[in-house]
Amino acid sequence: MSARPHLAKAPHISVDTHQQSSLHGFDSKDLQQLEHQLPASLRLQIQGYTKRGRVRGWALAPTSAIQLAYLVWRLKPRQILEFGSGTSTLALALTARFLEREGHSCHILSLDQEWKYADRTRFRLTEANLAPYADVIHIPLQSQEAFGQSIFSYGIDAKQLRQYLQAPVDFAFIDGPASAPLLGRPGSRLGILPLCMNVAATSMHFVLDDSKRSKEQSILKMWSSLQGVEVLEHSKLDRGMSLGLYTAPSANPVD
Ligand SMILES: C[S@@+](CC[C@H](N)C(=O)[O-])C[C@H]1O[C@@H](n2cnc3c(N)ncnc32)[C@H](O)[C@@H]1O
Numbered sequence: 001m002s003a004r005p006h007l008a009k010a011p012h013i014s015v016d017t018h019q020q021s022s023l024h025g026f027d028s029k030d031l032q033q034l035e036h037q038l039p040a041s042l043r044l045q046i047q048g049y050t051k052r053g054r055v056r057g058w059a060l061a062p063t064s065a066i067q068l069a070y071l072v073w074r075l076k077p078r079q080i081l082e083f084g085s086g087t088s089t090l091a092l093a094l095t096a097r098f099l100e101r102e103g104h105s106c107h108i109l110s111l112d113q114e115w116k117y118a119d120r121t122r123f124r125l126t127e128a129n130l131a132p133y134a135d136v137i138h139i140p141l142q143s144q145e146a147f148g149q150s151i152f153s154y155g156i157d158a159k160q161l162r163q164y165l166q167a168p169v170d171f172a173f174i175d176g177p178a179s180a181p182l183l184g185r186p187g188s189r190l191g192i193l194p195l196c197m198n199v200a201a202t203s204m205h206f207v208l209d210d211s212k213r214s215k216e217q218s219i220l221k222m223w224s225s226l227q228g229v230e231v232l233e234h235s236k237l238d239r240g241m242s243l244g245l246y247t248a249p250s251a252n253p254v255d
Helices: 031-035 040-050 062-075 087-101 117-126 158-162 188-197 216-222
Strands: 079-083 107-112 134-138 140-144 149-154 169-174 200-209 227-233 241-247
Touching: 031 062, 040 062, 040 087, 040 117, 062 087, 062 169, 062 241, 079 087, 079 188, 087 107, 087 134, 107 117, 117 134, 117 188, 140 188, 149 188, 169 188, 188 200, 188 216, 188 241, 200 216, 216 227, 216 241
Parallel strands: 079 107, 079 169, 107 134, 169 200
Antiparallel strands: 140 149, 200 241, 227 241
16 A cells, blocks of 8 residues: 555645645544554564663653654755764664655764763664764763753764764754653753754754653743744654654745
């Protein structure tokens, strides 16, 4: 059966310059509906990987991995920037390899605050023959400010980040820094979208994980106040994921 996405909803997301459609299913409570929109071979690879029993606790849940893969497969970004490496990096890299077979090139840069977890993700990528699709770099957290608040976030600025990127960022997955009190303060993800905006392509989708948490909800509210930022859809599966879009001012049509 064809894996064409269901386009029943009113169009409101620009998928590419030729096609307008909603990402129907991302915000669905019915995972089966979403699963059947993703090509079966990619879905089985991701499910096979995420259900192997070694992904627990902090890792992206299998259902969320399917949702993330679905978005990437639909949006076909060229450069993904991820915050918080792990299972999600594997899901993204599996999708990038799938897209490559469809003739589309996609690279992932993943930041991790802990050397141990960055190294573990690199090992898992190599083991799965996915190393060419993703670079994982260890960037320790440091104290900084965002929206007038003091936070702990990745100690890297846009200029340094550009050195690791192969292209401007058109998709960001935000699952870090970890917000456990000893690792990063709650609210530590607040500075991530402003950082992404400084390395973004003319349009960049972003996904914030754990968005059922009240902290993430207030982060989304603050991000919505930024010029060019729109929060588009929310998924309530697992710990919740929210999808947004940033459009650079120069890409906005002149009134
Ligand atoms: C929410 S986790 C990121 C999870 C990742 N996206 C995944 O799907 O596996 C954020 C950060 O927590 C750290 N971390 C991962 N597993 C951990 C664990 N079991 N205990 C403490 N910190 C952990 C890593 O440094 C990671 O970058």
